[in-house]
């Protein structure tokens with residue numbers, strides 16, 4: 001998974017309304033609708049206002065990313081929750097969150113980004129939820145991808161999860177990666193996945209794409225009218241690409257919103273007796 005930079009996310013908080021408007025234009029859904037469809041929950045199954053959320057800065061590895069925890073806090077609040085960034089970091093920050101009885105604790109090091117539901121003692125992870133969120137966005141933008149072939153570009157953690165979830169949802173799946181071994185490994189694990197060895201050829205023929213790769217996609221290879229749901233960072237599609245295809249992207253929001261709703265959904269106890 002590519003590590004975000006402060007520059008990637010510097011405008012996330014202020015651009016939430018802009019992203020929401022773009023999602024409504026392309027998919028007919030708000031951020032929260034995409035997240036709920038991604039986790040398979042009815043939007044009103046949980047009351048977001050009931051969630052006090054703590055976001056803990058983590059200084060391990062390459063350290064904190066400028067505005068990362070503030071952006072995650074603002075995404076939680078956009079979903080209707082009551083989120084704040086803890087005063088302290090790391091284990092001390094986790095202890096602070098527990099002491100103040102947070103219902104959900106979010107934190108990320110260089111390898112994992114999780115949303116821990118303290119009541120249910122279960123967590124959701126960002127890689128799985130980014131895959132689910134971008135599949136939900138693709139499905140909404142395309143009308144439906146049931147029975148249709150979706151090309152997954154990039155056989156990393158998000159791309160691998162995307163293959164798994166797409167097959168489970170009844171789409172046909174093709175996967176491609178500049179590292180052929182990674183693509184073949186996904187096809188071994190997730191039976192039914194088709195490996196396409198030539199990445200550019202794969203893209204030229206694809207109507208529906210989950211782009212989970214940091215690599216640049218040449219606009220010339222994009223099929224007219226393609227729908228590209230693209231969590232990949234860095235995001236290098238140019239204006240012409242946006243004229244040729246429907247492209248859905250943001251550096252953090254769809255994945256984090258899906259992870260937050262997934263974690264909150266663990267508290268859903270069915271219709272209360």
Ligand code: PYL
Nearest residue numbers: 002003004057058064065068108113
């Ligand atoms: C969660 C993002 C999505 C893509 N790559 C993932 C990433 O950049 N992970 C690193 C996050 C580090 C956060 C830092 C902080 O500010 O607390 N430890």
